Amino acid sequence: MESTYSFIDGNMLYECINDEIDVDRILAHIEKMNQWHRYTGTPDGEAFVDDLIRRLDEYDIPYEIETYQAYASIPVKSSLTLSNGDDVRTIADVYSADTTDDLYGQIIYDHWSENNNNTPEETAIRYAAFKNKIVLSHSSGGEFANEVARYGGLALLHINKSKGGYIHHSNISPVWGTPCINQMHMLCVLPSVGISLEDGDKLINMLDQQDVYATLNVKMNTRIVTTRMPIVNIQGNSDKFVLLHGHYDSWYDGITDNAASDAILLELARAFYANRDSLKRSIRIAWWSGHSDARYAGSTWYCDTHWDELNKKCVASINLDLTGCKCANQIRARTACMEGESFTANLIKEFTGVDAKAYIPMIRGADQSFWGVHIPIHIMFKYEPTDETRVSPCPSGGPWWHTDQDTLDKLDVNILLRDLRINAKAVCLITNSGALPVNLIEFINKVEKCLISIQEETPDGFGMQDVLASIGNVKSACTILVECIKDNPSTDYDALFKSVAGELVRLVYSAGSMYQQDLSSPYQPFGIIASSVKTAKNMHGTVLALCAKTEFIRACNRIKGQCDAIQKMIKCYMTMA
Template identity: 25%
Template structure:
């Protein structure tokens, strides 16, 4: 059954988009809880009021971090100052900084430290700073880390492994407390050459603000005839001006609110638009707070989460489906085929290469552990369409479809393209309208089962004698058949009452399966903000063969419990779709 696509033809205002982008960019860096955030929130809500869109601003405490002063002074062999920027949630050196010799350690992976004594040193890492490199450096006993970008830019980042605000002191203690800075590639190459010759010594000053702040989360509501709704979100905090990350997306949401508002009450389902604070500064703390606070409503009525990030950039000519779960991937493909320019095969292949995953057999467009994907425990299906640069565009980051100015001081107004943003807005508005007015929701749960089987294939290859994996495979195959039968029968439904009941069953089944497919912890918690794979609770099976006997026995206990969790979700979802 082809997904429903509405005939909605929005008249997008290029001028309104450009005005919003210019206004919000001019506010500068928008750290959650700051005056700049308050000004951005006031602008967004004033426009919503002007458009007659019902809205409210949630104000709550969130744990926020941001660098305030970062300096890198070369002391030997010859004094010089290197321009640097800081990261969130690293260590604070105080104004005096930390002084130490510098050692280059490649990408800074654990293997890069093998056989090397770097205790007390500052390490030079051939990558922008991230948590994995910081954790490896701490284990090696270093006192600081300097990350090197891919070009002349310097990226502000976060190194927190915590998703959202910390819930315990033990969780907060997981922050990698060492001094961290980000420098350009030319400066990094010079420092690597000096380090190779020996005698390179620096003083690194890394100061930051970190703690609880009151932040603002504006949410607009466009009601439908029935209770379920599509959730659309974009983060509105930024590093530097943040024009294309993520002010263009904020303007897109605002324009979508204007375009969709006249249909309030006429669509079958509602639309909820949220501007998240605390994306990088709080490691997705805004969307995590929303998921925690409105868990039951989202679980019962959330149709899908449509994340909006990386749109309207200069030169971003290809539309890339990403962070899309299997059950909505058919809808996304159909919508892009109908609403966007065709993507050449070469560009589609390039996009797929940039969206790498840990999983061997899983589609690379599946959601990764980032991008405000705070709704896995709730069970919401998620999707995202970003505008990527072409493969031969020299402006993109290596092995990425996004531009080099991401998270840098160069992400300024000139990096946005109003025409591309207008096209992106039309695509998003039509996709949201299609989801919110679908007679039968385009959720292909047989495809969800296909993702389970793809993940199980890798686990079975690693642990072929683990019978519980074969049992899960059988259960997933049985559910896939049930879902296919349900979808075939539902395609013949025409009246509102029967399609509404079918849609409710689809949502309940999806909300049972997605938490076990994407999350290792309970549905009411958030996994760590580190790379993950599908059916993550089964990940110990990958290393089972190499474990010591007692460790393997304990792992098998945990795997049996995880088997029960997954099997229960499949059984309940099967009963839902099998019911008369």
């Protein structure tokens, strides 16, 4: 049977997609979503799925519904009453423990949390003070909550950073997705609540004057829920596909996080489906649940369940989060950078009129669940105020992120269309490129620079010469490979790029097995090596320093082993070419 596909280049495909876009349709969908607080596995969350299904049916777009179980956690209520009778407003964290009875105890201020460079002696003093106390701290998150619990703390009160009385919903699970059996002990380790910056300052001032006792009450709804996720697969000429995705669960109305992105995904599904005969590669569009209230459970479940297909066929992952946000007047490129800086820099220049700033290495957050399946290209643009206009440290246009203030008035239609278009064009350029826009040499140069910067901080006995030599050998092999690709531009290199570029991305951005998920701790490229070097320096002469060296050696061995494997892949390809 003769193919019906008629390819056009990515720029022409984008013009076709842009012509299809109907902003009124997008806004109507967002306004519809505004009626639902879309928590995972709840009636409102499932009502969103029903409405999305109805719209996909209306547009005649084929889809599948993935149903799974998630271990979700939503705060029901919390209160903090000081011994003088004053009430302090609180919001309990996802995966906080309940207080079976009212928890009464003394509050201490963790003043060490004002400094990220405490000495080993200071750290020991810091943690020893937690025992049998309610800990007031600027630190938060799963890793710190587990430390507070391990050292006998009764509860954690973490101080938010935004001015104006805001308390942002937060999470204290260090586990990515649904936990394995041996990870369950890291969840619900102690009662943990957020308080506002202003209330935190008041408490600190009180503690400077006197001992303060308080009663804390936390009630959570942490349970197994059944939830659905719509998946659209738009078939191109090739089974290789670009994964375009975002989460639909929300805090309250969640207009900029993430209703705007959900509406963009639906409109792009309609536009790409209308132009499906022009697609070289396929496009898969997914709406995840379990993002905020189950620690990325939906995207992680999908990766686990469809691991083999993703590992063989997915060539790019583009995530939409926090789009269309008022005051987000600049775009930063946040990527794994395998596509090369010029790819996103040109897009940012085109759609903002401003030269792009240096790219931001991909973060461990926002449904970045696909680092282990050899996907070469990972992009998640960051939409934010400029430094001059920023009023909050939140990852959005303003301090309404993860609060009940994320309402329709926070939506900016012009920014919404800007964000739609930049992502649409990125998808078009990747989907209909000849060879994938992969820049192996630029990526490896950045890898070398990163490792050299870590090496400069290493203490005695932490040699990295062998690691850098292995990276250099890979660069030499890739240089030859790139020349071969230039000489044979009509060849399909998708499988090769998944093997080589995908493995390089996995090497830099993950720490463990490709079949498991790393923890959700704050991340940097080669994070295990960097953290072990820091620990060894800061904890010199301790058992932890010895443990750090063991971790360092094993991480270096992993790099060398994977570099050898990459060279073998390239050699095998060159032999057959």
